[in-house]
Amino acid sequence: MPVTIDVRDANVDRTAVDVVFAELARIDRLCSTHGAGSEVSRIVRGELRSEDAHPDVRAVLELCLRYELETSGWFSARIRGRLDPTGLVKGWAIGRAGAVLERWGARRFFVDAGGDVLARGDRGDGRPWRVGIRHPVERSCVVRVVLAGDLAVATSGTYEKGGHVLDPHTGLPAEGLVSATVAGPDIVTADVYATAVLAKGPAGLALVEALAGYEAYVIRPDLRASWTSGFDGLCGPPG
Amino acid sequence: MRRAAAALVATVAGVIWLVTFKVTPHARLPVSAPAPSTTPAAVAAASEGGGATPAPSRPPATPTPAPRVANGSFTGSDVPTPYGDVQVRLTVAGGRVTDVVALQMPSDRARSEEITQYVTPVLRSEAIQAQSARIDIISGATFTSEAYAESLDAALRQDHLA
Numbered sequence: 001m002p003v004t005i006d007v008r009d010a011n012v013d014r015t016a017v018d019v020v021f022a023e024l025a026r027i028d029r030l031c032s033t034h035g036a037g038s039e040v041s042r043i044v045r046g047e048l049r050s051e052d053a054h055p056d057v058r059a060v061l062e063l064c065l066r067y068e069l070e071t072s073g074w075f076s077a078r079i080r081g082r083l084d085p086t087g088l089v090k091g092w093a094i095g096r097a098g099a100v101l102e103r104w105g106a107r108r109f110f111v112d113a114g115g116d117v118l119a120r121g122d123r124g125d126g127r128p129w130r131v132g133i134r135h136p137v138e139r140s141c142v143v144r145v146v147l148a149g150d151l152a153v154a155t156s157g158t159y160e161k162g163g164h165v166l167d168p169h170t171g172l173p174a175e176g177l178v179s180a181t182v183a184g185p186d187i188v189t190a191d192v193y194a195t196a197v198l199a200k201g202p203a204g205l206a207l208v209e210a211l212a213g214y215e216a217y218v219i220r221p222d223l224r225a226s227w228t229s230g231f232d233g234l235c236g237p238p239g
Numbered sequence: 240m241r242r243a244a245a246a247l248v249a250t251v252a253g254v255i256w257l258v259t260f261k262v263t264p265h266a267r268l269p270v271s272a273p274a275p276s277t278t279p280a281a282v283a284a285a286s287e288g289g290g291a292t293p294a295p296s297r298p299p300a301t302p303t304p305a306p307r308v309a310n311g312s313f314t315g316s317d318v319p320t321p322y323g324d325v326q327v328r329l330t331v332a333g334g335r336v337t338d339v340v341a342l343q344m345p346s347d348r349a350r351s352e353e354i355t356q357y358v359t360p361v362l363r364s365e366a367i368q369a370q371s372a373r374i375d376i377i378s379g380a381t382f383t384s385e386a387y388a389e390s391l392d393a394a395l396r397q398d399h400l401a
Binding site: 116141143 | 374
């Protein structure tokens with residue numbers, strides 16, 4: 001998966017990007033459920049108690065629980081009895097990447113990982129970042145263009161692998177939507193709610209309508225889209 | 240975003256419901272009065288189907304025999320409101336209104352559109368566009384959670400950090 005970082009500040013040492021990748025590698029070593037030696041994997045196997053884990057792992061697990069409660073279980077790191085915080089780790093890692101860049105003085109940048117985007121400032125010419133929401137079928141096309149200053153845009157979808165987002169209540173693949181995009185100030189919140197909305201289906205739009213400062217855009221299997229009341233205000237014209 | 244116009248929305252919703260039952264009477268059909276508190280005097284012009292025959296149904300709850308409404312779909316007339324025109328179609332089955340579909344809802348002003356969206360959110364939709372827009376970044380689903388972890392490994396190795 002490409003992790004793309006674009007920094008437009010002229011005065012930022014490019015070493016910052018190396019530091020970002022080192023940080024992402026560190027988080028991966030701690031949290032990846034794919035790597036057998038990660039702390040999360042050891043917790044899943046019962047070899048490590050979560051209270052004895054690295055502070056970052058504890059922070060991730062606490063956030064998972066908080067968002068599970070907040071979304072009434074539509075986001076959950078526990079599916080079919082198994083702990084998997086990966087859905088939150090992605091957004092959390094992007095947030096950490098942004099923090100590293102800001103520490104190095106960057107003010108105009110974006111971090112794009114796994115379809116989730118954290119944008120800061122502008123493109124460098126005074127114009128906002130143009131974040132396209134991918135078309136679920138026409139791979140080279142977008143359906144909407146979100147104009148971003150300081151904004152996180154996260155998209156969860158089923159059109160690439162299908163069925164990988166499960167309804168946490170049933171353990172079965174969510175089917176009501178093919179794509180859910182959430183935009184707002186915090187990347188973790190946007191990431192979590194994009195997953196929650198995709199799991200819940202079209203009615204999940206109400207979760208974001210009720211969330212101050214966040215907007216959402218969802219696409220159904222028949223390629224009709226719906227969105228929250230403030231979403232149009234985030235968009236720019238195409239082309 | 241939270242909507243602060245709850246009171247106004249409730250009022251408009253009431254207006255819209257009331258309006259749906261104000262129709263141009265070509266042939267007034269008596270209507271049984273189940274739940275709706277608006278107790279419509281006439282449901283709809285019989286624009287569809289021929290004459291209506293009372294639908295046989297279970298005995299009325301009220302002592303006096305309640306009139307019956309024919310089953311079928313009935314389209315209300317186009318009714319103007321302060322926010323725009325409203326027109327609905329009722330579906331009646333078993334003597335009860337089982338569905339109401341808004342054929343026209345106010346949308347000619349930003350405010351009414353906002354209220355309309357709140358009242359009938361299912362109408363706020365579009366067929367998605369396929370645009371080859373000038374963009375800097377794409378937000379879209381790419382990988383499963385597992386594939387993400389695997390790919391991050393590979394990406395980091397490529398970036399000579401592993």
